[in-house]
Structure formats: C-alpha cells, structure tokens
Amino acid sequence: AQSVTQPDIHITVSEGASLELRCNYSYGATPYLFWYVQSPGQGLQLLLKYFSGDTLVQGIKGFEAEFKRSQSSFNLRKPSVHWSDAAEYFCAVEGGGGNKLTFGTGTQLKVEL
Amino acid sequence: DAGVIQSPRHEVTEMGQEVTLRCKPISGHNSLFWYRQTMMRGLELLIYFNNNVPIDDSGMPEDRFSAKMPNASFSTLKIQPSEPRDSAVYFCASSYASGGGEQYFGPGTRLTVT
Numbered sequence: 041a042q043s044v045t046q047p048d049i050h051i052t053v054s055e056g057a058s059l060e061l062r063c064n065y066s067y068g069a070t071p072y073l074f075w076y077v078q079s080p081g082q083g084l085q086l087l088l089k090y091f092s093g094d095t096l097v098q099g100i101k102g103f104e105a106e107f108k109r110s111q112s113s114f115n116l117r118k119p120s121v122h123w124s125d126a127a128e129y130f131c132a133v134e135g136g137g138g139n140k141l142t143f144g145t146g147t148q149l150k151v152e153l
Numbered sequence: 154d155a156g157v158i159q160s161p162r163h164e165v166t167e168m169g170q171e172v173t174l175r176c177k178p179i180s181g182h183n184s185l186f187w188y189r190q191t192m193m194r195g196l197e198l199l200i201y202f203n204n205n206v207p208i209d210d211s212g213m214p215e216d217r218f219s220a221k222m223p224n225a226s227f228s229t230l231k232i233q234p235s236e237p238r239d240s241a242v243y244f245c246a247s248s249y250a251s252g253g254g255e256q257y258f259g260p261g262t263r264l265t266v267t
Contacts, residue, residue, distance in 0.1 A: 074255060076258075082260060082261075083157075083244055083246075083258035083259055083260045083261050084196075084244070084246075084256075084258040085258070086255050086256075086257070089255055130196065139184050139201075139203075139248045139250050139254045139256065140186075140198065140201060140209065141186075141198075141256060143195070143196045145195050146195060146196070
C-alpha cells in the first residue's frame, strides 16, 4: 500500500525567505503526486500535481515541486514566502486506481513578519 | 463553477441525535469522497464512490456511519446515533475518475456533538 511521510510537523520562516517542505512517498510504481494547501477554516486547495514528464512542476501562488524518483521525494518549494502563505500543507499520492489519495500528516507553516 | 457544495457548514447536536451531512459534487465529476479531519487523527478517508457506487468504505469507523449517493449530484453522510468523539470537520471532495484525477474539496462541515 502507498504511504506518504511529511517529516516536518511545523516550520517557521521569515517573510521573503525561501521555503522547502519535504515529502517522501512509498509506492511500487510511478505515482501521481499532489500538494494541497489548507488555510484556517477552509477546505483543501490543489497547489500542483505530478503525473509524468518534466520532474519540476509549477503550481499556483508561485509554488513548485520536484519529483525525484531515486529519493522517493516530492518536495515543495517557493523562492520567497509571503505572509499569506501561512497555512497547512499536505502532500498526497494516488495509486491503486480509483483516484483514492493517501495524504501525509501535513506541515503547518508559520510566516514571521 | 460553484465548486463542491457542502451543507450545513456548522452543526451542533446532542449525543444520540442523528446527523446528516450533505454534498453536491462538481458537475461532470464521477468520483466522490468523504473525509474526516481531527487534530488527533489528521485527514482520514471514510468512503468513496465511483459512478454513484461505493467502492471502498473501509474507513468508515463503525456501523453508526452510513453514506449514500442516490444520483450523480448528491451524497449524504449520516451518523446515527452521534457521539462526542464524532466531533470533527467532515469534507466532501469530487474528481473525474480518469486516473490520477485531482480531487476538489468542499469547504467542510464542522460537527460538534455535545
């Protein structure tokens, strides 16, 4: 069965600093990978997705993620964080058919002004 | 596009009462998912449907929980009888089941059982 690990529960960065959120997955075949963001009191919003092809994918709000098969990783990055990026971020993997997603436990991002 | 619609947004009920949560997926989507989110357990998949048929209900915690999808534009999640430990935010999501389809989430229903 597939699984997702987000090793960082909380991360704090200063506004304007760069950001990298880690995600490691376990899946036997080529996975479909996703990053979602959840603002307080809101549902989850898709930031970006990887299905195949170029391993560096661009998303909304200036985010990007890189798929590294050798490391089973799909880390999320942003070169300059804005205060409005403070939220919880979830990595997810789809495998086994039926569009069933397995989510990581999430990383809570705090942005210091 | 109105997105995934959930109602009610907030529900407060007493232990032992029946609770019904409702979801309208995005038009044209043929997969629908119910999730529960709590601080302790994070985001859990309860059940999902493809073409209105339940495919995997292994996440449904117990017999008190039931879900239906009578047609492509409506689903319900029912808890009967409700218990305080059912307090959580319940999300509905939909997608187009072509393989790898991203899920679109509703705003959630915050359930409080006293």
